Amino acid sequence: MTALVELSGIGRRFTRKLDVAAKILNLLGGSYREQVVHAVDGVDLSISAGEVLALVGESGCGKSTLGRIVAGILPSSSGTMSFRGRDVAALAGTDRLAWVRSIQMVFQDPMTSLNPRKSVFEAISEAPVYHRIFSRAEAPAKVARLLSNVGLDPQFANRMPHELSGGQRQRVAIAQALAVKPEVLVCDEATSALDVSIQAQILNMFLELKEEFGLTYLFISHNLGAVRHVADRVVIMYLGQVVEVAPADDLFATPHHPYTRALLLEAPRLERRRRFEPIRGEIPSPLDPPSGCYFHPRCPMATDRCRTERPILRETGGDRVAACHYAEMVSPPDALAPSSEAPEPGHMKPGRAPLSAEAPRSE
Amino acid sequence: MTAAPDITRPPRLRRFAADFVRSPIAVVGLVIFVTLCIMAALAPLISPQNPYDMMTLNLMDSRLRPGEVGSAGYVHLLGTDDQGRDIWSAIVYGLRISLGVGLGAGGIAAVIGTSVGIFAAFRGGMVETVLMRLVDFQLSFPAILVALIMLAVLGPGVDKVIFALVIAQWAYFARTARSAALVESRRDYIAGAHSLGLGQWRIIFGHLLPNSVPAVMVIAAIQVANAILLEATLSFLGMGLPVTEPSLGMVISNGFQHILSGRYWMTIYPGIALVLLVLSLNLIGDRLRELLDPRKVL
Ligand SMILES: Nc1ncnc2c1ncn2[C@@H]1O[C@H](COP(=O)(O)OP(=O)(O)O)[C@@H](O)[C@H]1O
Ligand code: SF4
Ligand SMILES: [Mg+2]
Numbered sequence: 001m002t003a004l005v006e007l008s009g010i011g012r013r014f015t016r017k018l019d020v021a022a023k024i025l026n027l028l029g030g031s032y033r034e035q036v037v038h039a040v041d042g043v044d045l046s047i048s049a050g051e052v053l054a055l056v057g058e059s060g061c062g063k064s065t066l067g068r069i070v071a072g073i074l075p076s077s078s079g080t081m082s083f084r085g086r087d088v089a090a091l092a093g094t095d096r097l098a099w100v101r102s103i104q105m106v107f108q109d110p111m112t113s114l115n116p117r118k119s120v121f122e123a124i125s126e127a128p129v130y131h132r133i134f135s136r137a138e139a140p141a142k143v144a145r146l147l148s149n150v151g152l153d154p155q156f157a158n159r160m161p162h163e164l165s166g167g168q169r170q171r172v173a174i175a176q177a178l179a180v181k182p183e184v185l186v187c188d189e190a191t192s193a194l195d196v197s198i199q200a201q202i203l204n205m206f207l208e209l210k211e212e213f214g215l216t217y218l219f220i221s222h223n224l225g226a227v228r229h230v231a232d233r234v235v236i237m238y239l240g241q242v243v244e245v246a247p248a249d250d251l252f253a254t255p256h257h258p259y260t261r262a263l264l265l266e267a268p269r270l271e272r273r274r275r276f277e278p279i280r281g282e283i284p285s286p287l288d289p290p291s292g293c294y295f296h297p298r299c300p301m302a303t304d305r306c307r308t309e310r311p312i313l314r315e316t317g318g319d320r321v322a323a324c325h326y327a328e329m330v331s332p333p334d335a336l337a338p339s340s341e342a343p344e345p346g347h348m349k350p351g352r353a354p355l356s357a358e359a360p361r362s363e
Numbered sequence: 364m365t366a367a368p369d370i371t372r373p374p375r376l377r378r379f380a381a382d383f384v385r386s387p388i389a390v391v392g393l394v395i396f397v398t399l400c401i402m403a404a405l406a407p408l409i410s411p412q413n414p415y416d417m418m419t420l421n422l423m424d425s426r427l428r429p430g431e432v433g434s435a436g437y438v439h440l441l442g443t444d445d446q447g448r449d450i451w452s453a454i455v456y457g458l459r460i461s462l463g464v465g466l467g468a469g470g471i472a473a474v475i476g477t478s479v480g481i482f483a484a485f486r487g488g489m490v491e492t493v494l495m496r497l498v499d500f501q502l503s504f505p506a507i508l509v510a511l512i513m514l515a516v517l518g519p520g521v522d523k524v525i526f527a528l529v530i531a532q533w534a535y536f537a538r539t540a541r542s543a544a545l546v547e548s549r550r551d552y553i554a555g556a557h558s559l560g561l562g563q564w565r566i567i568f569g570h571l572l573p574n575s576v577p578a579v580m581v582i583a584a585i586q587v588a589n590a591i592l593l594e595a596t597l598s599f600l601g602m603g604l605p606v607t608e609p610s611l612g613m614v615i616s617n618g619f620q621h622i623l624s625g626r627y628w629m630t631i632y633p634g635i636a637l638v639l640l641v642l643s644l645n646l647i648g649d650r651l652r653e654l655l656d657p658r659k660v661l
Contacts, residue, residue, distance in 0.1 A: 073554045101560045107551035115552045117573045126569070127559035173555070180559055 003046040003085075004184060004216055005070060005103070010079035011240075012040040012065050037286050039065040041240035042079070044313070047184065052210070052217040054227035054248070056263065057237035058283055063220045064108075066237070067186045070218055071105040101131070104177035108189040110169035114161040120147070120172050121157040128179045146175040149212070151205055167198040171205070178213060185209075186218045192226075203230060224263040228252060236260050239286055239294045242313060246320040254332050256322035258299045264333035293324070301326055382654055392646025399640050403459040410452035411437045415609060420447045426621075429628050442628040444617060450628060454636045457611040461640065464521065464610065465591035468528035469583060472590075475529065476536025477579050481571050483537070484544035485563065495541065501534040510593055514602045524603050528590045535586055536579060543578035544571050577655045584648030588641045595637055611637045 014037045022032035040062040047053050047070075055063050068074035069081065072088065081088050083099045091099055107113040114123055124146055125139040134142045144154035150171040161169060170190060177185060187206065191199040207230060209215060221227050227234065227248075234251045236244040236259060244257040255261040281298035284290050293311050296302040305325055313323040324330065384390050402409060412419045412435070423434050429442040429450075441450040483494040501509070513527035547553060548571060556566045595612030597603035599619075604610055609617075611633050618629025 068554065071558050073558050097560050100558060103558070105555065105558050107555065109551060112550040113552055113555060115556075115570050115574070127556075127561060130561055130565065176555070176559070 002049055004049045004083070005045075005047040005218075006082045006085075007043055007045045007070070008080050010040060010043045010045075010066070010069060010076045010081060011038060012062075012069060012074065013038055013077045035287055038240050038289075039286065040069065040076070043237075043240075043242050045235060045242065045245075047216060047218060049183075049216055050214070051232045052219055052230050054231035054234045055218060055220045055237060056224050056227060056234060057222065059222050060283060060286065061237045062240040062286075063222070063237060064188050067105065067188045067218060067220050070184075071103045071186045072100045073105065097131075101127075101180045102182055103184040103186065104180065104182040105186040105188060106170065106173055106177060106190040108193055110166040110173070110193055113173045114169055114176075116161050118161075119157070120159050120161075120164075123161075123172060124157075124176050124179050127176070131180060133180060142179070143175075146179055147172075149178065149209065150175045151201075166194050167202060170194065170202060174205070174209070178209070181213075182215070184216045184218065186220070188220045189222065192221065192223070199226075206230065224260075224266075236263065239284065239289055241294065241323065242321075243295070243324070244320070244322040245313075246322075247318075250318060250320060252333075255330055256316045256320055256327040257295075257324045258301050258326075258330055259295050260322075261330055261333050262298075295324075301329070379654065383650060386650050386653070389646055389650030392643040392650070395639050395643035396647060399458055399636070399643065400462065402455055403462050406455045406459050410449065410455045411435070412449050412452050414448045414452040414456055415607070422447050426626060429632075441632045442626075444629045445621065450614075450618075450632055453609065453614045454611070454633050457609055457614045457633060458636060458640065460604065460608050460610040461591050461594060461612070461637070464525055464528070464594045464604070465587045468525045468532065468590040468594070469587035471525065472529045472532040472586065473536050473579060473583050476533035476538075477540040477572070477575070479533070480537040480540030480542075481544040481567060481575055484541045484548055485567055485571060491541075494537070498534040498537045498541075502538070506531040506589065507593060507596060510597060511600075511602060514597060519603070519605050521604055521608055524594060524597065527597075528593055531593065532586055532590060535582060539582050540575055540579050543575040547571055547574045581648060581651045581655050584644050584651060588644035588648070591637070591644075592641055611640075 016035040016037075018026070018032055018034055022030065026032055043066060055066065057063055065074065069076045083091075083102065086095075088096075088099055118126070121139070121143050124143045125134075125136075128134050128142070129136055129139060140157070143157050147154050147156055152168065152171050152175070156164070156168070156172070161172075164172065174185075174190075185206075190206075191202045194202065206217065206219075210217065217230075219227055219230060224234075224236075231248040234244075234246060234248050235242055236251075236257060238259050244251070244255065244260050246256065251260060252264065255264060280300075284294065284297060290297050292308045293299070293302070293306040296306040299306065303325075309325070311323045311325045313321050314327075316322045316327045383393075407413065414420075419435075425443060425445050425447040432438050441454070443449055444453070479494055479498075483491040509531040510527045513530050514523060517523040517527065553566065553570060556570050561569070591611075594603055594610060595615065598610050598612030599616045601616070603612060606613070614633040615630050615637065618626070618631075618633065621629050
């Protein structure tokens with residue numbers, strides 16, 4: 001597999017500047033410091049052409065920030081990123097534009113992902129007409145085609161965003177992205193604001209579109225269970241850092257990081273009674289991360305070594321990496337769970353069969 | 364969030380209009396404002412004389428009380444001034460000039476201020492810091508002071524008054540437009556527009572501007588009212604328009620000399636017209652603010 005997108009040492013800091021009051025107090029002897037959040041901290045990652053890479057972690061761990069960096073919406077503050085082997089920082093003019101267009105993003109909140117003042121037709125046709133991918137005269141036919149690709153009736157072209165449901169808006173947002181012929185789609189919790197039944201429909205649609213348009217996905221979710229059916233590989237993030245990367249099947253069967261294991265136990269699964277085992281402890285503030293292993297205050301396996309020595313991301317066999325001193329000793333998620341169930345056919349292999357046969361238009 | 368789409372919902376504008384008229388006081392404001400605008404537009408048709416055509420004035424008619432009949436044979440509804448000028452006609456023509464100057468200055472200030480504010484929000488960084496410092500600096504002086512200084516430098520004239528008013532007011536628009544555009548630019552559709560590879564001017568004019576306009580409209584009504592008041596104040600102080608372009612402020616100023624001699628009509632009636640004009644704009648502006656408040660759940 002060729003790496004389509006390659007990140008190396010990518011970081012992103014956000015600085016909260018001091019306000020005037022704090023500056024004045026500082027003159028009088030106060031000690032207010034600018035606060036720096038390392039939203040993303042030294043991430044190495046490669047996305048291969050044609051794969052579905054899931055990015056999972058609790059809210060606030062930097063998933064959206066990383067997704068925006070990959071999509072070229074947000075500049076990184078350190079590290080390098082390459083697209084098709086070329087450093088994107090060195091791209092200019094049409095090369096840069098080609099890269100920006102090649103990676104499209106589908107956002108979480110369907111209420112703000114569309115311009116409220118543009119009709120569906122305008123939303124979808126604006127960029128491709130601007131880039132001369134198709135002409136204004138061709139636009140009606142092209143838009144109708146894109147709408148049917150995302151499971152909407154071509155009549156939707158005349159609607160305004162406020163006349164659409166959340167699921168319909170997300171479909172329009174996807175059609176808008178597809179219109180500029182992207183290679184990579186970054187889906188940032190694109191279904192989590194939607195009704196559960198509609199989530200499954202949109203997920204199915206992503207898989208169908210993947211085949212039809214030859215897409216590569218970076219699939220962001222806070223719910224490990226939700227990516228089970230779609231992901232080829234999974235990246236687990238904690239406090240801005242990657243803590244584990246593994247092929248999906250392996251990761252679900254034998255996590256190599258206690259945090260992954262905790263996420264697996266926490267993930268709500270439709271097929272079994274919700275047996276909630278929340279990860280204990282609070283998420284530490286990214287402003288002031290813990291010493292040693294960032295996960296140690298919440299880790300059931302933590303030792304003195306974990307409190308002082310930061311584990312590095314290391315190979316743990318079988319195409320996998322994990323950042324834990326005791327990666328080899330992490331037990332499978334079902335070892336503790338008495339009510340483990342027989343593996344159901346659908347979930348081990350990301351089989352491309354639709355999750356449900358329902359027609360997607362009925363929302 | 365996933366409720367069935369409400370296809371029967373009327374379009375935005377109609378819904379907005381329906382919301383607007385639910386406030387009786389705002390409707391009163393709108394009716395007054397529209398009436399005054401129509402009066403100003405139809406000035407030659409609804410006034411018995413052109414008050415600034417010296418040929419139609421007759422000193423015989425000077426200082427007539429409201430309701431008296433002048434030498435030309437018609438009733439001076441609101442009386443005449445010391446030159447025999449019909450006050451009603453002076454008000455109607457004065458409205459024309461006041462409204463013209465107010466809308467002109469407010470409109471130009473809105474366009475300039477909004478462009479500056481949106482550009483600042485879009486570019487961020489040094490550009491934004493410098494532009495907004497300028498805005499803060501300007502806003503630290505009262506508008507009337509800025510206008511007075513401008514006119515002292517420029518001298519009289521309609522264009523100069525409008526220019527002075529624009530200088531005094533653009534910063535209000537810039538500040539409002541910038542904060543509205545900042546809110547919009549944090550929304551995902553703007554990130555999406557960047558990602559789609561649209562150029563910066565396309566994003567500014569096609570996406571940020573149309574979505575920031577509602578916030579600007581709210582202060583536009585109030586700022587037009589302020590421009591009219593500023594102009595009236597300047598004219599009253601004798602710093603504003605030339606005598607050949609008598610606005611309401613000047614009519615009031617002329618009459619003011621006679622108020623102590625009991626000829627109240629020369630100044631009270633134009634004063635009422637000015638108050639109605641400014642008040643109606645404020646009522647409209649308040650209602651717009653209620654309806655377009657970003658904190659309001661739509
Ligand atoms: N524009 C921003 N300014 C300041 N802090 C930010 C900004 N965006 C994100 N952050 C901070 O970065 C961290 C990661 O945020 P985010 O990437 O949105 O996480 P996630 O998508 O995983 O929930 C959070 O602590 C958040 O507060
Ligand atoms: S390094 Fe230690 S604290 Fe960190 S995850 Fe592994 S066992 Fe837990
Ligand atoms: Mg997020």
